[in-house]
């Protein structure tokens with residue numbers, strides 16, 4: 001699983017952000033508000049926290065929009081041993097584990113440890129959630 005998206009770098013850790021899969025659940029902003037500042041540019045400032053704190057918050061990102069690469073001796077992310085699926089009321093499925101998302105033709109769409117999957121059918125980025133359930137007023 002290679003990191004995707006734009007890199008935000010600090011001496012001990014690089015943070016990668018893929019905006020195509022961010023669903024603005026804002027766990028990052030709530031967890032480290034000095035690092036993740038949506039209105040600022042750059043919006044991620046990894047130098048404002050320790051590498052351990054950054055890694056901890058990145059692993060909470062439910063969509064897999066955030067990943068990290070440690071440049072010190074800190075541990076890489078380890079997937080959950082068993083796959084877990086959490087249904088968000090009116091929203092996506094949060095899935096965690098050592099995941100291969102595979103297309104009907106058998107091609108690998110994405111390998112990740114965290115994904116948010118569309119449940120309403122309106123996403124323009126299927127099989128991933130893009131928050132279309134909000135405009136669609138999905139109540140499932």
Ligand code: SF4
Nearest residue numbers: 022024025026028061
């Ligand atoms: S935690 Fe992940 S999905 Fe939520 S706002 Fe941050 S980057 Fe986006």
